[in-house]
Amino acid sequence: MPLSRAPQRRSAFRIRVNPPQVVVLGFLGAILLATALLSLPIAHAPGVEVTLLQAAFTAVSAVCVTGHIVVDTATVWSPFGHAVIVAFIQIGGLGIMLVASLIGLALLRRVTLRGRMLAGAENRGVTTGDAARLARGILLVSLVIEAIVAVILTLQFWLGYGVALPTAIGRGIFLAISSFNNAGFAPFSDNMIGFATDPIIVLPMCIATILGGLGFPVLLQLRRELRRPLHWSMNTNLVLAMTGLLLVLGTVVIAAFEWSNPDTIGLMSPVDRVLVAFFHSVQTRTAGFNSIDIGQMTSESWLVMDVLMFIGGGPAGTAGGIKVTTFAVLLFIIITELRGEGAVNIFGKRLSRAVHREAITITLLSMAAVMSATIALMVMTHLDLDVLLFEVVSAFGTVGLSTGITSALPPAGQLILMLLMFLGRLGPLTLGTALVLRQRRVLYELPKERPVIG
Amino acid sequence: MPLSRAPQRRSAFRIRVNPPQVVVLGFLGAILLATALLSLPIAHAPGVEVTLLQAAFTAVSAVCVTGHIVVDTATVWSPFGHAVIVAFIQIGGLGIMLVASLIGLALLRRVTLRGRMLAGAENRGVTTGDAARLARGILLVSLVIEAIVAVILTLQFWLGYGVALPTAIGRGIFLAISSFNNAGFAPFSDNMIGFATDPIIVLPMCIATILGGLGFPVLLQLRRELRRPLHWSMNTNLVLAMTGLLLVLGTVVIAAFEWSNPDTIGLMSPVDRVLVAFFHSVQTRTAGFNSIDIGQMTSESWLVMDVLMFIGGGPAGTAGGIKVTTFAVLLFIIITELRGEGAVNIFGKRLSRAVHREAITITLLSMAAVMSATIALMVMTHLDLDVLLFEVVSAFGTVGLSTGITSALPPAGQLILMLLMFLGRLGPLTLGTALVLRQRRVLYELPKERPVIG
């Protein structure tokens, strides 16, 4: 991680990061505030009634940058409601980036602490100065990317579609923030279906989504050392390689499975078919906009997208899922085993052995959460496995894509989705942090033995 | 593993075990022979036509002790056909037990080799004497268990149901062999539905299934050291604990999900409902008989059974799946991580770190096989995800339970199932062995680094 290269300065205060509790409480507070604001009559379009559950669901979906909806974003909320939603998307997205980066920095300091002490160097934790610098850096990067995308989208809405300038600006800002923060909320009743084949709208959104999903550590390193790839950290290398691989793979598979489906892309020109397939491959990483009716896609596309959404995006960014780095660690473990090697080496560095167990733990517990929620929803609704699994993985991965069943779920089912979004947004991060922080030194070891496996 | 306690004797011959190739070729040969025999007109009931694909599918299903069928076992095959099926079930079941036990012994010798050399002790591999002793032991244990169960079943068919004695004997032997070898073939058109609530039929079958699924190393240790549980190996402890846990869990969940389903157990007495739920919990470990119509069960039962079938039974036995030990290793890794400990300790012994990566590799590659086959079948058939996933997991776990779609699949789909049965029977074993054999000593290590995960 490049974070340690930030200039160092003494500070009077020290932050004792107790990350899990702070993060969870902070997000709960944001959700409560958003729910309260979205429950105000001023947040609703004239004549529209919104229940507390609908307001709370929308609040969780916004703060957890998921994009699952139970009411139509375009017609149910007033301009004030839209402002609340986009503000909490920004808070949720920036918040998670800041927290994850702070934790990353704290862990890095902790990891190198012993080395410093041995060398007689200064022993310091993460200071408020560090936190302020990080916050400034994240805010700067986010606002610059969002501003560029907002300008392009605004111009296209204004000049390309003849929309009034104030409306065009509102849409541009809303979509730019929603894209970069991987939120997937759109100010249109059909999400982005109306713009499926307009590259000037969808490609800038894709770029914002991908950049947000790379994560701040990667963005920072790219900004500072774009021309010195040999200096890149293992984290940067893994995120870039896996993101590229999954984007191409997703595009190819979605295009193949939908190529002759007349209800999705089957009637489009070949170039448009590829554009739409690419758009939805990007969306599984985990923004969740849709420019075709997801409910009309083939079941095999859903299953492939389930896998992609479960993997998600890069760590310490706005994306969800178990993260591409976690998946990469598992892949490299398999490759190492099949080659009969004793240590997992990635890009010329050895992968710390403690990471193996952390990656397994996060992945398997995430699978258990997805399975449990799917079974619970099956008992409640008797809907088909494929649509329920898609809904659950999409919520847990904070993607927000849906085959269209969200608003028809019973209240208990919607509560499960809210829990999944919250767990999916905070679970892997806080769990990962807790696992690293709880590592103890081994004082003695028992005699070893092995069972027969396989 | 208790195998090393067998009395040692010098032998003129040494077996150089090159397990993967030998096992794969042996099974392929058995499948070809069974296909040829089942293609003979003498194997078919009078007036029945059997295609080559149907004969080959049945041969793979018998040799791989799966029990998936594309033609009715009771009415399509002649007595000679039934004899061929049951003979190849026995060959397949005993074969895998012998091979797995031999490999286990060889690995054990290999593992302790370095210790012996350091102590100046004799350096020896696995000899033909060892193999003969193992084969005798396995044959003895199997035949004794099968004989007892066959006698009970025969008596009940004869005295309880008034079936003619020769027929009763035939059914008793067929079911005893099919149970102990976890094959799941039954000589009735409705499998065991006619005997769902007869404990004298189904419970002996359950016991044979469970014993076969524990695996030979566990059976051997139980026979020798039943009263000295402190001497039991990690393998024995893990297999017994996990088998018990999964049996209870499966019974409870299946009973809960089917309790008021009138098409399965909903109209039975409470005791019978529990009996049937227990029977099917046992069947997922991985015999695959059914005493209710699996196609009428709820989707949530299927999903839970998918998980149980994927896990399967004990290693070096007649069960399939990734094996309860592999699953237990993953569970203990998670527990260790959550407790923040540095080493995975199970029952007072430290789990060899190499096993972590092997368990992950087997599990994830098995998941990849299941996912790929499911997607391929979706593209071919447009059947629902839940029935296809069940069919695929059941084939891969060599379970043989089906919602009833097997014979309706297109030929390419049936070929995929045949491949899955073969992969499921030999994949985890040969892969596991290959992984262990390929372990190399680490001569140097690269500097370590870690990405951000979760």
Ligand SMILES: [K+]
């Ligand atoms: K999203």
Ligand SMILES: [K+]
């Ligand atoms: K079976």
